[in-house]
Amino acid sequence: SRRFSPPSSSLQPGKMSDVSPVVAAQQQQQQQQQQQQQQQQQQQQQQEAAAAAAAAAAAAVAAVPRLRPPHDNR
DSSP states (O other): OGGGSOOHHHHOHHHHHHHHHHHHHHHHHHHHHHHHHHHHHHOGGGHHHHHHHHHHHHHHHHHGGGGSOGGGGO
């Protein structure tokens, strides 16, 4: 049974753990953007809330690269 399980050294858990949070964050941001667009079409009075949400999304986007260790930025 050990033959089918790869050694832990080849999995590189550092990179594996970096990919999943970034992908999940991108998916959540896409869903939020779609919801914001629908809300704007229904009620244009929510422009201020949408601007605040966009600023929060921009902050989240800026924080995403920080999840990765600096040595992966090469």
